[in-house]
Amino acid sequence: MPTGVHLRDARQQLFDAAERVLLRDGPNGLTSRAVTDEAGCAKGVLHRHFADFDAFLADLVLDRAAQLERQAGALRESVGTGTVADNLTHALTALFGPVPVAIIPLITFRDELRARLRQARPGGGITILAEATTAISAYLAEERALGRITADADIDSLTLSLVGGGHLAFADREREGGRERDREGDRDPGPPTTEVVGKLVTAVIAGVCVVGPVDCE
Template sequence: MPTGVALRDARRQLFDAAERLLLRAGPHALTSRAVTTEAGCAKGVLHRHFADFDAFLAALVQERAAAPAEAAATALRARAGTDTVAGNVTDALTGFFTPVTVALVALITFRDDLRARLRATTPAGIPVLTEATAALAAYLADERDRGRLPADAAVDVLAPTLTGTAHLLHADRTTPPPTREELRRTVATLLP
């Protein structure tokens, strides 16, 4: 690799390279050497910006999954009382389960050291899925409080059920994700 070449935004370049590799070849393809080769930089660049490869991967998860999930959760809560509950949940699940976030969930479950590092911010469950579940639970509780779901709706059961079902529908890397209508029909079936 060439040395002495200035990189405009090394972190972004490395994250973009890791995302491309993850989408193209899956979590087993992510190594520090593969990422830096894909980014077109020396391996030392990664270690100049991150303590180790798991620190890089944790930052990747934060930037590419956690921050967008937080934005989607905020948008979902703002939609309480509008449109249909099934439509709002469908839109939120579509936002949570992008190809990148689905691939990141696979990466998190694939790498024990990464999962252990992420426990600092997500002490239980699998990061990304846990945040999606929490957002859905808060939204469903809002809708229940507004009377748009039955008063006895068990949002603590519904939220992980919806998250897990949506993840299963999106997790297969060999087939296209479900259409919005397929996902909406599933959501409508699960909601009381």
């Protein structure tokens, strides 16, 4: 690999390279060498910008979490518009895209990375799930305040069901040698369809929908 390639925006290009490696090879394949090889630069470039590889990974996760914050903003802006089911379906599809889903096991299996994320974001190391939880919970609370879901709706339970179910729906694949497959065969199933996510959402919120002009469905 070339050792003298100049990276105009080194941090972002290294992040993008790490994302490609993570999606292709999974958490076990994400090493500093794999990242710099993918970016086409010398290994020393990464260490000129980050204290060590865990520092790099922590900044990568926080950068991607910031992107989720922007997607969460779109969910907040949808409060009171469209239907609750559609808004949640679109939000889960965005929040659990391929990169966030791939990052979660990376965090889970790297103790030092979790520790650094807890320092950067007090309250928990699984930053991606925390962002999704905060976004869904805030949205449901605002819809409850508007009367679009029942006043006695348990926001915490609904959020747990939506985030947990959404994560399982998008992450329910095994990865072998960078190749995703479903749990029942070798075919690549791809992400769940909007219809599948919609059915999950509808099942979770069915008991709290307010029937009328602002129906959830």
